[in-house]
Amino acid sequence: MNASLIYHVTSSLDGYIARPDGRLDWFDSLRQADEEYSFQYFYSGIDALLMGRGTYEALLARGGSWPYPGKPCVVLTRLALPRAADEIQLTHCTPAQAVAALEEAGFHRIWLVGGSLLAGNCYTAGLIDEVIINLAPHLLGAGVPMLATGMERGLTLNEQRRFNSGTLQLHYQVQKQASQPTQIPSPRVNAA
Ligand SMILES: NC(=O)c1ccc[n+]([C@@H]2O[C@H](COP(=O)([O-])OP(=O)(O)OC[C@H]3O[C@@H](n4cnc5c(N)ncnc54)[C@H](OP(=O)(O)O)[C@@H]3O)[C@@H](O)[C@H]2O)c1
Numbered sequence: 526m527n528a529s530l531i532y533h534v535t536s537s538l539d540g541y542i543a544r545p546d547g548r549l550d551w552f553d554s555l556r557q558a559d560e561e562y563s564f565q566y567f568y569s570g571i572d573a574l575l576m577g578r579g580t581y582e583a584l585l586a587r588g589g590s591w592p593y594p595g596k597p598c599v600v601l602t603r604l605a606l607p608r609a610a611d612e613i614q615l616t617h618c619t620p621a622q623a624v625a626a627l628e629e630a631g632f633h634r635i636w637l638v639g640g641s642l643l644a645g646n647c648y649t650a651g652l653i654d655e656v657i658i659n660l661a662p663h664l665l666g667a668g669v670p671m672l673a674t675g676m677e678r679g680l681t682l683n684e685q686r687r688f689n690s691g692t693l694q695l696h697y698q699v700q701k702q703a704s705q706p707t708q709i710p711s712p713r714v715n716a717a
Pocket residue numbers: 533534535536541542543546547548549576577578579580581583584601602603604618619620638639640641642643644646647669673
């Protein structure tokens with residue numbers, strides 16, 4: 526069985542996952558019991574987490590205990606940062622290598638926590654299989670985009686759900702496409 530990488534994230538309607546300074550107050554305060562229950566159901570179904578250093582540092586800055594206990598969490602970084610819990614592994618490798626290592630170790634459903642830079646690179650590398658987006662009823666105007674880098678891809682909507690706060694959850698399958706051969710343009714002939 527191949528591992529599945531699932532990007533589950535909360536976004537504003539205009540496609541931002543955090544304010545420009547990283548604050549998440551615009552959706553944290555909206556979360557109600559039904560959304561929390563849905564998250565816990567999702568969390569119980571994943572085997573491991575993959576996150577970028579920016580997201581890890583944002584979680585550390587919030588203080589308190591590690592919010593994702595009981596599941597291995599691979600943090601991609603070149604830095605030597607403190608480990609907030611025994612489950613955390615800080616490593617410097619490509620996302621594809623990290624996913625392959627998790628799969629090799631028997632972890633098949635991997636939550637790509639974010640953030641934007643890592644998710645963008647995973648996406649353009651063709652690694653993301655599913656996108657679960659919680660679309661908050663909020664326009665931020667500016668911020669950290671859902672995917673820092675992009676390309677065109679079709680999605681198949683599998684499920685949709687509305688939470689009491691007005692947040693919509695949309696669960697998509699990313700359509701895998703065979704990579705297109707590179708088009709090398711023919712040299713231009715000047716008609717002068
Ligand atoms: N709304 C949500 O649901 C949600 C979810 C997640 C995150 N967030 C927010 O998103 C923000 C962080 O996102 P971000 O885009 O700034 O950072 P990020 O994607 O979390 O982390 C980027 C860092 O990861 C490391 N990295 C290692 N390999 C990488 C690769 N192949 N591609 C990209 N990065 C790689 C690099 O750190 P080194 O320089 O150390 O190597 C890079 O600077 C925070 O504000 C967080 O709160 C929001």
